[in-house]
Amino acid sequence: MTTTPRTAEPTATGTPPAWQPVAAIGVTLLLWASAFVAIRHLGHDVTAGALSLGRLLIAAVALSLLLARAPRTRFTRNEVLLLLGCGIAWFGIYNLALNASEQKIDAATAAMVVQVGPILIALLAALFLGEKLTGYLLLGMAIAFGGVVVIGSAMRGDGGSDLDGVLLSLLAAATYAIGVVCQKVLLRRLSGLEVTTYACWIGVVVCLPWAGDLVDVVQHGSGKNLLLITYLGLFPTALAFSTWAFALRYTDAGKQALTTFLVPAIAAVMAWLLLDEVPPALAFVGGALCIVGVLVTRRKPRVPVAAQE
Numbered sequence: 001m002t003t004t005p006r007t008a009e010p011t012a013t014g015t016p017p018a019w020q021p022v023a024a025i026g027v028t029l030l031l032w033a034s035a036f037v038a039i040r041h042l043g044h045d046v047t048a049g050a051l052s053l054g055r056l057l058i059a060a061v062a063l064s065l066l067l068a069r070a071p072r073t074r075f076t077r078n079e080v081l082l083l084l085g086c087g088i089a090w091f092g093i094y095n096l097a098l099n100a101s102e103q104k105i106d107a108a109t110a111a112m113v114v115q116v117g118p119i120l121i122a123l124l125a126a127l128f129l130g131e132k133l134t135g136y137l138l139l140g141m142a143i144a145f146g147g148v149v150v151i152g153s154a155m156r157g158d159g160g161s162d163l164d165g166v167l168l169s170l171l172a173a174a175t176y177a178i179g180v181v182c183q184k185v186l187l188r189r190l191s192g193l194e195v196t197t198y199a200c201w202i203g204v205v206v207c208l209p210w211a212g213d214l215v216d217v218v219q220h221g222s223g224k225n226l227l228l229i230t231y232l233g234l235f236p237t238a239l240a241f242s243t244w245a246f247a248l249r250y251t252d253a254g255k256q257a258l259t260t261f262l263v264p265a266i267a268a269v270m271a272w273l274l275l276d277e278v279p280p281a282l283a284f285v286g287g288a289l290c291i292v293g294v295l296v297t298r299r300k301p302r303v304p305v306a307a308q309e
Helices: 019-042 048-067 077-101 109-114 118-129 135-157 163-186 190-220 225-249 254-277 281-297
Strands: none
Touching: 019 225, 019 254, 048 077, 048 118, 048 190, 048 225, 077 109, 077 163, 077 190, 109 118, 109 135, 109 163, 109 254, 118 135, 118 163, 118 254, 135 254, 163 190, 163 225, 163 254, 190 225, 225 254, 254 281
């Protein structure tokens, strides 16, 4: 008598069901969008360095508690260098640059400039990771970035376009791109939890010069500000970066990065629902363009009939 073998469940090293990376990306985008709303409340009361150090320190401690119960890997020399690149660039400099830029220019302008990052990631991934720049990817990239520009133009406040603020946002975009490409290589062998935890601690070290500012916030800051910093550390940092790393293991870095074009649109809707800030009509047009652009990037080129035979 023969029996039909049961389908094995996905293991920690196997490929998960297709919906899991998609769900992980959805969680990441929602939490990263919520961070803009939280940072907006903290921008006038907490310095960029204190905010960056506070959220990274909380995230690093929370992730370390999880990592203590998980298997760990012995790093190679190249992996150590890539971890340093990811932690210093994305977790350290990116956070400092983005928070500082939003103190000089309005959040919409900062978000618009930072969205140069996904474009840089797609280009770097093509150069160094061998990922393909398909026609659909380039077209979707252009449409989605156009949507971000429309949203930024529609929601621009009175902060203006201070040159230093714009340059800081561009620095954030560049370090974001470097960090993601380094992370993609690391995830070929290391777990997302390991990469995120150690990168967080490296970011903490980068932000240590602002430890005095953080102590002052803890001693004299309002309870609301402390709760918001804790939220940023646990959710948009610890959880969202972990779900991002999980999805990135099974997705091209360029394609995944382009989904972040949806963040400004999601943030605008959150501000509408949570802060009663009604977005201008033009912002909805920009949001629709972002969605269309991201959907276009997910399309696969048609395979010629002759190639299928």
